[in-house]
Structure formats: C-alpha cells, structure tokens
Amino acid sequence: MGFEVIGERINGLFKDIRQAVAERDPKPIQEWALKQKEGGAHWLDINTGPIASQEEQAEIMEWLVKTAQEVVDLPVAIDSTSVLAIEAGLKAAKGKAMINSTTAEQAKMDALFPLAAKYNAAIIALAMNEKGVPKNSEQRIALAMELVANADGHGVPMEDLYIDPLILPVNVAQDHVPEVLETLRQVKMLANPAPRTTIGLSNVSQKSPDRPLINRTFLAMAMSAGLDSAIMDANDDPLMETAATGAILLNQSIYCDSYVKVFRQR
Amino acid sequence: MAVSILKERWTSKLYETTIGTGDKAVKFGGDSTLPYLQFEGEIPNRPAVALEITDVEPTDWPDFLKAHWEGVLADPVAWAKQAAEYGADLIALRLDSAHPDKGNASAEDVAKTAKAVADATDLPLIVIGCGVEEKDGAIFPAVGEALAGKNALIGCATQENYNSIVAAAMVNGHNVIASSPLDINLCKQLNILMTEMNLPAERIVIDPLIGALGYGIEYAYSIMERSRLGALTGDKMLAMPVVCFVGQEAWKAKEAKDVESPEGQTWGEQGTRAILWEVMTSTTLLQAGGSLFVMRHPESLKKFKAHVEEISKSNA
Numbered sequence: 381m382g383f384e385v386i387g388e389r390i391n392g393l394f395k396d397i398r399q400a401v402a403e404r405d406p407k408p409i410q411e412w413a414l415k416q417k418e419g420g421a422h423w424l425d426i427n428t429g430p431i432a433s434q435e436e437q438a439e440i441m442e443w444l445v446k447t448a449q450e451v452v453d454l455p456v457a458i459d460s461t462s463v464l465a466i467e468a469g470l471k472a473a474k475g476k477a478m479i480n481s482t483t484a485e486q487a488k489m490d491a492l493f494p495l496a497a498k499y500n501a502a503i504i505a506l507a508m509n510e511k512g513v514p515k516n517s518e519q520r521i522a523l524a525m526e527l528v529a530n531a532d533g534h535g536v537p538m539e540d541l542y543i544d545p546l547i548l549p550v551n552v553a554q555d556h557v558p559e560v561l562e563t564l565r566q567v568k569m570l571a572n573p574a575p576r577t578t579i580g581l582s583n584v585s586q587k588s589p590d591r592p593l594i595n596r597t598f599l600a601m602a603m604s605a606g607l608d609s610a611i612m613d614a615n616d617d618p619l620m621e622t623a624a625t626g627a628i629l630l631n632q633s634i635y636c637d638s639y640v641k642v643f644r645q646r
Numbered sequence: 647m648a649v650s651i652l653k654e655r656w657t658s659k660l661y662e663t664t665i666g667t668g669d670k671a672v673k674f675g676g677d678s679t680l681p682y683l684q685f686e687g688e689i690p691n692r693p694a695v696a697l698e699i700t701d702v703e704p705t706d707w708p709d710f711l712k713a714h715w716e717g718v719l720a721d722p723v724a725w726a727k728q729a730a731e732y733g734a735d736l737i738a739l740r741l742d743s744a745h746p747d748k749g750n751a752s753a754e755d756v757a758k759t760a761k762a763v764a765d766a767t768d769l770p771l772i773v774i775g776c777g778v779e780e781k782d783g784a785i786f787p788a789v790g791e792a793l794a795g796k797n798a799l800i801g802c803a804t805q806e807n808y809n810s811i812v813a814a815a816m817v818n819g820h821n822v823i824a825s826s827p828l829d830i831n832l833c834k835q836l837n838i839l840m841t842e843m844n845l846p847a848e849r850i851v852i853d854p855l856i857g858a859l860g861y862g863i864e865y866a867y868s869i870m871e872r873s874r875l876g877a878l879t880g881d882k883m884l885a886m887p888v889v890c891f892v893g894q895e896a897w898k899a900k901e902a903k904d905v906e907s908p909e910g911q912t913w914g915e916q917g918t919r920a921i922l923w924e925v926m927t928s929t930t931l932l933q934a935g936g937s938l939f940v941m942r943h944p945e946s947l948k949k950f951k952a953h954v955e956e957i958s959k960s961n962a
Binding site for chain 2: 381382537539633634635636637638641642645
C-alpha cells in the first residue's frame with residue numbers, strides 16, 4: 381500500500397463547515413468531499429467541531445458521514461473524542477472506516493480498540509496519554525509500544541493501526557520536530573508487520589507565515605522517516621505533488637512519467 | 647497449538663478480460679494473489695492458450711515446425727480451422743503480409759483476410775500486425791472495422807501508434823495489446839495514455855516483450871513479477887493481464903532450430919527439444935504471472951495444458 385492522504389477539510393473548526401452543520405446544509409459538505417477527492421485524497425476526515433451534547437454530536441456525525449459518502453466513494457475517518465459519536469459514524473460509514481483517534485490512556489484504548497475490531501475499522505492511535513504530549517522520542521516510543529500491544533490484544537491487525545507521533549507547531553516547539561522524525565523511524569521496528577503511521581500535518585506550521593512551504597518540507601522529511609499517511613490539505617497542489625514524488629523516490633510506487641496524476645487517481 | 651499460516655493480505659487484484667463472444671469466449675486474469683498461491687487468494691480463470699497462424703507462408707519457421715502444419719501454411723482460413731482442431735482456446739493471426747519487406751499488403755487486403763479467418767472459426771481472435779509501428783497504425787482502422795462486434799484482441803500498440811489502434815478498438819468493440827519492450831515504467835505510462843483515451847482498463851492486455859528460455863527470460867520474469875506485485879498492492883495501471891508471445895521467441899532459439907551443427911548433434915532429437923523449449927518457456931512465464939500464451943506447436947499446447955491442469959489443483 382502506498383502513501384495515503386486523509387483529507388482534513390470536513391471539520392467543524394472551519395467556518396463554512398460549522399455553518400453547514402448548524403443549518404444541516406449538505407452542499408458545502410458535498411462540495412468539499414468532491415473537491416478533496418479530485419485533489420487526490422484517499423480518505424475523508426470527518427469532524428463535527430465542538431458540540432456540547434454527545435447525543436447531538438453522534439447525530440451530526442451520522443449526518444456528515446452519510447452526506448459526504450452520498451457523492452464520493454472514499455472511505456471516511458471518524459474524527460471525534462466522543463465514543464458515542466465514533467460508533468454512530470462507524471455505523472453510518474460505507475466500506476472500510478477509520479477511527480480518529482485513541483490515545484494511550486487505558487480507558488480510551490479499552491473503549492476504542494474493541495470498536496475498531498468489531499467494525500473491522502482502521503484506527504489512529506496518538507502517542508500521548510493523560511500526562512499530555514511527550515517531550516522526546518523515547519517517551520513517544522514507549523507509548524507507541526503500549527498502543528501496539530493493546531491493539532494486538534484486541535485483535536486489531538498492525539495494517540489497521542496508524543500510530544501518530546504528534547507534531548507540534550515548529551514556531552513554538554521546534555525541538556519536537558527531530559523527536560517526531562526519530563519516533564517515526566522507530567515505530568516501524570515495533571512489530572512485524574509494522575504498524576502504519578500518520579500525522580496531523582498542518583499542525584507543524586500553525587501561525588507561521590509560509591505554511592505550505594513548512595508543510596511540504598516536513599512531509600518529505602517525515603515520509604523518508606517512515607510516514608505512511610497524513611491528515612492534510614488534499615487541495616494544496618505542491619503538497620500533493622511532494623507526496624506523489626516522495627512515494628516514487630521511496631520506491632513505494634512504480635515510476636511512470638504521469639506518476640503525479642496516477643497518485644491522485646488512485 | 648495449531649500453527650497458523652502467515653498469509654499476505656493483498657488489497658487489489660488483476661482486471662478480468664474477456665475475448666470473443668458466445669460459448670467460445672475466453673476469460674482470463676482476475677487473480678487476487680501471486681501465481682498459484684491458491685491459499686492466499688482467488689485464481690478464477692485458467693491461462694488461455696492461442697495457436698499462432700500467419701497470413702502468408704512463414705519463411706523463418708524451422709522445417710520441423712512447418713511440417714506439422716503441412717498443407718495449410720499458405721491458407722490462413724484452413725490453418726485456423728486446423729488450429730481449432732488441435733485444441734487452441736484462441737487463434738492468433740499475424741498479419742505478416744502487411745510488412746513492407748513481405749509484400750506490403752494494403753489495409754483493405756489484410757482486413758479481408760482477418761474477416762475470412764473470423765468467419766471460418768467460432769474461436770476468439772487475436773490479430774497481430776506486422777510489427778512495423780507505422781504500418782500497424784495504418785492497417786488497424788480497417789482490420790478493426792472488418793471484425794466489428796467480434797470482441798477481438800488487437801495489437802500490438804506501442805507508444806508510437808497506440809492512438810489509431812485504441813481508436814479502432816473503441817469504435818469496433820475490441821481489446822488492445824499494449825507493448826513495451828522490457829520497460830515497466832513505459833508499460834505503466836502506455837496503459838495510462840490508453841485509458842486516458844477512455845479505453846476501459848479491463849480491455850488492455852500487457853505485452854512486456856518476453857525472451858525465451860536462455861535468451862533473457864529472467865528480464866521478462868522479473869518485470870512480470872514486479873508488475874503483479876504492483877497490481878496486488880493497488881497499482882491499477884499495472885493490473886492488466888499479461889500476454890506472452892512464446893512461440894515467436896522459443897522457435898528462434900538455437901536449441902529449438904539447430905539440426906546440423908556438431909554441437910546440436912549432442913542435444914538430442916530436435917523435435918523433442920524444440921517443443922520442450924516452447925513448453926519450458928511457457929511454464930516459467932506462467933509462474934511469473936502470464937495469463938495468455940501464444941504458441942506455435944500443437945504438441946507444446948498439449949503439454950502446457952497438462953501442466954496447467956496439475957498446477958491449478960488448489961493448495962488452499
């Protein structure tokens with residue numbers, strides 16, 4: 381399996397999506413679903429944005445998943461902190477789904493890994509726990525190992541486990557970037573077959589002036605360290621071209637002159 | 647404790663291609679695993695075997711091979727009927743007469759021959775040009791039209807002439823062989839270019855250009871293996887079934903032709919070794935992932951099919 385792009389745009393943190401959710405207007409949701417597929421996304425992340433009531437969040441998640449999958453055949457990543465909303469999304473989803481996300485907190489793992497196994501879903505697992513985001517790669521790896529062991533214990537295959545080492549904005553936590561790259565390298569050695577890896581890419585460039593430049597430079601570096609997928613902007617052309625080229629240079633996909641186009645049509 | 651067999655989890659499979667119409671239509675491809683690992687995936691179809699005939703009497707075939715087709719070599723219609731009797735799944739008609747050095751027949755003339763052969767047999771048809779890219783690009787519009795509705799397999803399309811061959815296939819409902827000389831990157835690119843003309847991917851068959859046993863077979867083997875691995879891991883532009891023109895390569899081999907040299911005298915009876923050369927080349931490429939085999943000797947076809955019968959027994 382080659383590099384996978386998880387389109388980040390259907391998220392209630394964006395104003396147009398928040399408004400669409402409030403008005404239950406399918407149009408912006410479906411436009412972004414189509415636009416991200418056109419850009420080359422392989423998955424669509426779906427996030428309701430902050431909703432106070434868990435029941436309402438579950439109901440909105442179901443609506444968002446169905447609305448998006450009405451117009452595209454892409455699989456969805458159900459992005460929520462509420463187990464209720466995640467299960468509602470899993471039930472509504474067509475085809476393979478992905479849970480976004482669990483942490484290495486025992487209670488979360490005990491709730492979400494069984495859900496992943498039950499729905500044969502992939503799951504993103506963040507290398508953090510109740511103490512927050514670790515400072516260095518050693519601590520991240522220790523949490524990743526707990527995630528691997530718990531996933532395995534619940535019958536989630538390594539091909540479905542996406543470890544996220546968590547990247548912080550470079551303008552406030554510069555020292556974390558090399559730690560994250562090192563974590564990616566080591567996560568690949570935790571099991572055989574190795575777990576997959578992912579990252580919330582855009583976070584690296586929060587509040588920096590030239591975000592696309594930082595995003596695509598970091599993407600190329602992270603791919604080289606073992607990044608298999610990213611939650612990212614599927615409509616940033618140079619970023620997508622960087623991902624396509626990375627997959628070719630890492631010999632993940634067989635070269636041909638139209639490789640960028642093939643990457644997007646996959 | 648029971649040992650659990652470690653299996654690869656493939657995410658994708660080959661396209662399934664159908665050539666011909668009616669009862670005798672032939673289907674191949676569709677595999678969702680490496681060749682004959684039935685315990686890991688589905689192998690829904692057996693490889694198909696075509697016998698090759700030419701529209702003018704061949705000049706470069708060894709006497710031993712020609713002797714087996716005595717009386718029909720100058721008559722493609724009779725030859726096709728004979729090949730059908732020998733158990734071919736398809737007829738592969740090579741339009742050699744269109745070659746500028748072999749008569750330079752016109753598009754209309756070769757189209758007539760193709761039509762006559764198609765009318766004489768209910769087997770699916772593969773129609774191969776003369777190998778001169780420009781000429782092949784010029785004859786297939788007429789040949790494709792003459793065979794309209796037959797769901798034939800035509801080619802070989804190359805980077806130079808795919809435009810007209812793909813257009814002829816699309817207008818008349820045929821399938822196309824995409825030929826790339828031992829170059830997996832070009833193979834993938836050509837498939838992209840052809841699908842961009844809206845030819846459905848399941849109507850493309852890959853010709854990687856094979857070599858015979860002892861004559862570069864390992865290059866073809868590794869390319870076929872690599873493209874199969876790409877196909878099974880989701881590369882749709884390498885997921886077309888592969889055709890192997892075994893006859894044309896095997897019968898060029900010194901080991902298949904030689905009857906006179908002192909060295910050849912020590913290699914055993916020519917007929918036996920020539921047929922074995924064609925069969926061994928085929929069985930090797932079957933293991934590399936070939937789906938369609940074009941052979942020249944009926945005895946080779948028989949031996950190859952016996953091998954397929956054995957290897958198709960499930961190990962699941």
